[in-house]
Amino acid sequence: MDQQRSAPRITAEEFQELAWQGVPFVRQLGWRLERFAAGDVAVRLPYSELLLRPGGTIWGPALMALADVALYGLVLSMIGRVEGAVTTNLSVHFLHRPAPADVLAEGRILRIGRRLAVGEVIMHTLDHPDPVCHVTRTYAIPPAQGSRGGLAGNGL
Amino acid sequence: MDQQRSAPRITAEEFQELAWQGVPFVRQLGWRLERFAAGDVAVRLPYSELLLRPGGTIWGPALMALADVALYGLVLSMIGRVEGAVTTNLSVHFLHRPAPADVLAEGRILRIGRRLAVGEVIMHTLDHPDPVCHVTRTYAIPPAQGSRGGLAGNGL
Amino acid sequence: MDQQRSAPRITAEEFQELAWQGVPFVRQLGWRLERFAAGDVAVRLPYSELLLRPGGTIWGPALMALADVALYGLVLSMIGRVEGAVTTNLSVHFLHRPAPADVLAEGRILRIGRRLAVGEVIMHTLDHPDPVCHVTRTYAIPPAQGSRGGLAGNGL
Amino acid sequence: MDQQRSAPRITAEEFQELAWQGVPFVRQLGWRLERFAAGDVAVRLPYSELLLRPGGTIWGPALMALADVALYGLVLSMIGRVEGAVTTNLSVHFLHRPAPADVLAEGRILRIGRRLAVGEVIMHTLDHPDPVCHVTRTYAIPPAQGSRGGLAGNGL
Numbered sequence: 001m002d003q004q005r006s007a008p009r010i011t012a013e014e015f016q017e018l019a020w021q022g023v024p025f026v027r028q029l030g031w032r033l034e035r036f037a038a039g040d041v042a043v044r045l046p047y048s049e050l051l052l053r054p055g056g057t058i059w060g061p062a063l064m065a066l067a068d069v070a071l072y073g074l075v076l077s078m079i080g081r082v083e084g085a086v087t088t089n090l091s092v093h094f095l096h097r098p099a100p101a102d103v104l105a106e107g108r109i110l111r112i113g114r115r116l117a118v119g120e121v122i123m124h125t126l127d128h129p130d131p132v133c134h135v136t137r138t139y140a141i142p143p144a145q146g147s148r149g150g151l152a153g154n155g156l
Numbered sequence: 157m158d159q160q161r162s163a164p165r166i167t168a169e170e171f172q173e174l175a176w177q178g179v180p181f182v183r184q185l186g187w188r189l190e191r192f193a194a195g196d197v198a199v200r201l202p203y204s205e206l207l208l209r210p211g212g213t214i215w216g217p218a219l220m221a222l223a224d225v226a227l228y229g230l231v232l233s234m235i236g237r238v239e240g241a242v243t244t245n246l247s248v249h250f251l252h253r254p255a256p257a258d259v260l261a262e263g264r265i266l267r268i269g270r271r272l273a274v275g276e277v278i279m280h281t282l283d284h285p286d287p288v289c290h291v292t293r294t295y296a297i298p299p300a301q302g303s304r305g306g307l308a309g310n311g312l
Numbered sequence: 313m314d315q316q317r318s319a320p321r322i323t324a325e326e327f328q329e330l331a332w333q334g335v336p337f338v339r340q341l342g343w344r345l346e347r348f349a350a351g352d353v354a355v356r357l358p359y360s361e362l363l364l365r366p367g368g369t370i371w372g373p374a375l376m377a378l379a380d381v382a383l384y385g386l387v388l389s390m391i392g393r394v395e396g397a398v399t400t401n402l403s404v405h406f407l408h409r410p411a412p413a414d415v416l417a418e419g420r421i422l423r424i425g426r427r428l429a430v431g432e433v434i435m436h437t438l439d440h441p442d443p444v445c446h447v448t449r450t451y452a453i454p455p456a457q458g459s460r461g462g463l464a465g466n467g468l
Numbered sequence: 469m470d471q472q473r474s475a476p477r478i479t480a481e482e483f484q485e486l487a488w489q490g491v492p493f494v495r496q497l498g499w500r501l502e503r504f505a506a507g508d509v510a511v512r513l514p515y516s517e518l519l520l521r522p523g524g525t526i527w528g529p530a531l532m533a534l535a536d537v538a539l540y541g542l543v544l545s546m547i548g549r550v551e552g553a554v555t556t557n558l559s560v561h562f563l564h565r566p567a568p569a570d571v572l573a574e575g576r577i578l579r580i581g582r583r584l585a586v587g588e589v590i591m592h593t594l595d596h597p598d599p600v601c602h603v604t605r606t607y608a609i610p611p612a613q614g615s616r617g618g619l620a621g622n623g624l
Contacts, residue, residue: 022209026217053178060243061182061224065217087216088428089401089450090248091559093586093604095579097242110590110602111563115427116400116452118561120602122578134578134588136561136602138401140428143455244584245557245606247403249430249448251423266434266446267407271583272556272608274405276446278422290422290432290448292405294557296584299611334521338529365490372555373494373533380529398565399528404558 009080012036015073018081026065038077039109043070047102058098058125058132066105067092067121067135074107074119075139084142085117091136098132101125115141165236168192171229174237182221194233195265199226203258214254214281214288223248223277223291226261230275231295234268238297241273245294254288257281271297321392324348327385330393338377350389351421355382359414370410370437370444378417379404379433379447386419386431387451396454397429403448410444413437427453477548480504483541486549494533506545507577511538515570526566526593526600534573535560535589535603542575542587543607550609553585557606566600569593583609 010018012033020027029051034042045051045066051058075085103125111118116138123133166174168189176183185207190198201207201222207214231241259281267274272294279289322330324345332339341363346354357363357378363370387397415437423430428450435445478486480501488495497519502510513519513534519526543553571591579586584606591601 055240061217061221064220068217084211086253087250089250090246091403091604092246092248093578093606094243094245095586110561110599115455118563118602131578134586134604136559136604138450138561143427247448247559249422249450251430266405266443271611274407274446274556287422290430292403292446292448294405294606299583367552373529373536376532377529396523399562401562402558402560404560406555406557409554 006038008036008038008077010076014081015076018076019069019072026069029062029065031066031069033073034104035106036073036077039074039112040107041070041073041077042104042106043073045103045105047100052100056100058100058103060094063094063098063103063123063133064092064135066103066123067133067137070105070107070121071119071135071137071139074109074121075112075117078109078112078117079141082141085139087137088116088140089138093134094132095134096128096130096132098123098125099127101127103132110136113141115143117141162194164192164194164233166232170237171232174232175225175228182225185218185221187222187225189229190260191262192229192233195230195268196263197226197229197233198260198262199229201259201261203256208256212256214256214259216250219250219254219259219279219289220248220291222259222261222279223289223293226263226277227275227291227293230263230265230277231268231273234265234273235297240298241295243293244272244296247292249290250288251290252284252286252288254279254281255283257283259288266292269297271299273297318350320348320350320389322388326393327388330388331381331384338381341374341377343378343381345385346416347418348385348389351386351424352419353382353385353389354416354418355385357415357417359412364412368412370412370415372406375406375410375415375435375445376404376447378415378435379445379449382417382419382433383431383447383449386421386433387424387429390421390424390429391453394453397451399449400428400452401450405446406444407446408440408442408444410435410437411439413439415444422448425453427455429453474506476504476506476545478544482549483544486544487537487540494537497530497533499534499537501541502572503574504541504545507542507580508575509538509541509545510572510574511541513571513573515568520568524568526568526571528562531562531566531571531591531601532560532603534571534591535601535605538573538575538589539587539603539605542577542589543580543585546577546580546585547609552610553607555605556584556608559604561602562600563602564596564598564600566591566593567595569595571600578604581609583611585609 105123107121263277417435419433433447573591575589
């Protein structure tokens with residue numbers, strides 16, 4: 001898919017700013033972009049004790065917030081700064097218990113249509129190749145990209 | 157299903173304490189139990205401006221945290237205080253944009269087996285009957301309920 | 313939701329005809345409509361030995377075909393004979409092993425929007441109240457209901 | 469994941485025989501294995517007019533039957549001829565409308581545990597790289613692999 005090799009339709013800096021403003025809580029997690037190309041995005045969640053659950057594993061909602069960021073970036077990398085794209089559907093499989101280490105979330109686009117986008121994210125901790133979490137997510141893209149005044153919708 | 161009419165295998169108070177300890181962040185949301193019977197749990201998320209997203213709707217991850225609480229309560233209401241039940245799979249549909257109002261999450265058990273439990277949650281805002289979010293979630297129940305030292309796993 | 317009490321936007325007979333023509337294979341299963349109101353559809357799959365799997369349970373794909381019929385009927389009961397509605401997403405949980413008996417699939421609409429419809433089906437065998445299968449399904453509804461020449465898309 | 473490079477725990481011929489016996493209907497589709505290694509399975513569905521839907525696209529349930537075969541093979545390639553592995557959960561995204569051409573389904577294992585296995589399949593038609601369908605599927609593996617007398621469960 002040649003279009004996936006091209007430049008993203010929003011810069012990494014613009015995306016980061018948008019995501020930080022949109023959801024301050026998620027910013028606190030300290031995530032950072034590792035790759036940001038059109039349809040190919042990787043986001044890293046640095047390990048911190050705040051993420052730790054009893055049992056020595058990483059807090060599940062933190063992984064889901066990480067998936068949010070990665071999938072949102074993935075979609076904007078393909079369609080640009082479209083206001084009002086909303087999540088319609090989200091499917092998560094928890095696969096292996098994450099060790100206390102940095103987590104890398106890597107996303108790819110499965111479909112970009114005029115009305116729906118579907119992306120997939122898979123995560124692993126940096127100390128082990130086994131995937132800890134797999135997420136697919138569908139976004140509805142608004143038909144005309146008007147001036148709705150900011151990020152809307154349920155997802156990030 | 158007669159067993160669903162019987163008393164829960166953990167009290168509402170015990171569950172609340174467990175959930176508050178387990179995930180302090182989610183406690184901040186101020187949720188409270190409206191019903192807590194075996195296999196029939198309702199949790200209310202009081203509206204606050206902190207939950208508001210640009211566009212006048214409620215922050216998606218807050219809805220998911222609410223679903224977490226409801227489904228976790230649902231499972232414990234059936235199996236008691238089992239340590240180490242982990243989420244394996246989660247499926248979410250966002251249905252209608254929630255208005256700025258209290259949200260009620262109502263859960264029911266679809267399956268309780270020895271090894272797997274499946275629950276369903278549906279949410280609506282108190283000002284409107286349309287569902288805003290539908291969640292199904294699968295838990296793996298540990299084979300022997302040993303002394304693993306606390307809540308483990310990815311989910312709440 | 314008052315609209316769900318009103319008459320369906322396609323008759324039971326029209327729907328049956330459409331579904332039979334569209335997928336002859338599924339017709340062979342011998343399903344029949346038990347209820348067909350707007351947003352409230354029940355379909356019955358009569359038991360036959362052809363449906364039996366080794367182990368004495370019902371063939372999984374037959375249950376999924378039954379879910380197909382019920383969800384397709386559910387959507388058409390709300391939007392009428394719209395050509396080109398396609399399934400975008402499907403989520404299935406197998407809950408209890410079905411006994412060799414008639415299966416009843418009951419569906420309800422979770423969302424009807426201009427562009428997306430979401431429905432839910434739950435099934436049980438007539439000899440037992442435990443649910444055997446739970447399905448959610450999302451349809452994309454074409455923006456203008458033009459003359460595309462017949463049932464399209466992946467689902468039924 | 470080194471174990472995925474090793475020999476499958478069931479041969480391609482044994483798997484094919486098992487799948488043909490288990491579900492004669494699916495055999496009629498004429499699928500064949502293209503690759504069968506441990507954790508890496510590809511299955512090809514030859515195009516035929518029988519698969520065609522009005523609108524010139526391939527019948528959705530045929531794609532799902534193809535996913536069934538690929539995921540079942542994937543799991544058996546890792547655990548061998550275990551009787552009684554049943555599908556607990558299935559998540560499908562239809563991505564692009566398939567053209568009338570052979571379809572290739574490629575699967576990979578996301579998780580093999582003692583009790584649960586999760587696999588992923590992605591399909592494309594041989595004339596185009598865009599994915600037409602993405603499926604994740606969870607299997608419950610029976611605790612002891614006794615003599616239950618044949619393939620059981622809902623899935624293939």
